[in-house]
Amino acid sequence: MIGIIIILAVSWLILYVFERRSLLALGFLPVLIRAGQFLMGFLITGLLCAGVQYMEVLISSAEWKINIAAFPMLLEMFWWDFRSVLTEELVFRGAILFVLIRKFGASGALLLSAIAFGVYHWFSFGIFGNFMPMLVIFIGTGLMGYAWALAFYKTESIIMPLGLHLGWNFFYNSIFSNGPLGEGLILTEGGQAISDWYSLIGLLLVPVIVLLIVIYWMPKVQDNSIFSDREVSVPKIQQ
Numbered sequence: 001m002i003g004i005i006i007i008l009a010v011s012w013l014i015l016y017v018f019e020r021r022s023l024l025a026l027g028f029l030p031v032l033i034r035a036g037q038f039l040m041g042f043l044i045t046g047l048l049c050a051g052v053q054y055m056e057v058l059i060s061s062a063e064w065k066i067n068i069a070a071f072p073m074l075l076e077m078f079w080w081d082f083r084s085v086l087t088e089e090l091v092f093r094g095a096i097l098f099v100l101i102r103k104f105g106a107s108g109a110l111l112l113s114a115i116a117f118g119v120y121h122w123f124s125f126g127i128f129g130n131f132m133p134m135l136v137i138f139i140g141t142g143l144m145g146y147a148w149a150l151a152f153y154k155t156e157s158i159i160m161p162l163g164l165h166l167g168w169n170f171f172y173n174s175i176f177s178n179g180p181l182g183e184g185l186i187l188t189e190g191g192q193a194i195s196d197w198y199s200l201i202g203l204l205l206v207p208v209i210v211l212l213i214v215i216y217w218m219p220k221v222q223d224n225s226i227f228s229d230r231e232v233s234v235p236k237i238q239q
Contacts (some may be wrong), residue, residue, distance in 0.1 A: 036074025062191025117145030140203035196239025
């Protein structure tokens with residue numbers, strides 16, 4: 001928690017020095033609208049994660065088992081996921097991205113944020129030096145980072161990307177027991193081993209789906225836009 005407080009303090013300093021703004025520039029208000037955006041983002045990626053996990057169970061002929069012992073720990077696991085996600089959002093979709101968009105325009109700022117997010121995961125996943133894993137992780141997390149950065153730009157708030165990020169992490173780590181926290185709410189039993197290539201669905205297809213949702217479904221703030229003079233070019237799909 002001390003780390004988050006330090007990051008918030010540094011974020012305030014960056015916003016004040018470069019833009020003469022407070023932390024409210026990151027879009028914490030109005031509360032009801034932001035709460036709705038958070039919940040929407042959380043459900044989108046949470047359901048996507050559940051879908052990927054369900055497909056894996058079907059392919060491997062495994063079974064799900066509810067881990068009753070995890071119920072008392074779910075709140076603590078949620079808090080752990082929330083802290084880690086908030087830390088990453090403040091770094092990659094916070095004050096620095098805000099200033100970069102304002103100073104240099106959205107297109108380059110979003111791309112830089114995505115690249116930094118992809119490179120960061122080389123070290124957080126401990127794969128630095130292994131070319132193929134580095135390439136796959138860079139593409140997957142970079143695409144997801146771009147989607148979340150674009151959500152920040154379009155909503156002018158850190159809250160939607162926070163919800164999108166937390167939805168995936170909480171379901172992946174704590175609901176389906178894939179993360180560093182150990183056994184979560186749902187355990188997978190039995191079944192046959194499946195190809196490692198299946199992991200590409202979660203690593204590559206899901207970020208593409210999230211990006212398409214953000215591009216084509218998420219409306220951009222128009223009135224009194226703080227980024228109105230910094231339009232972003234997003235990829236178009238040929239019909």
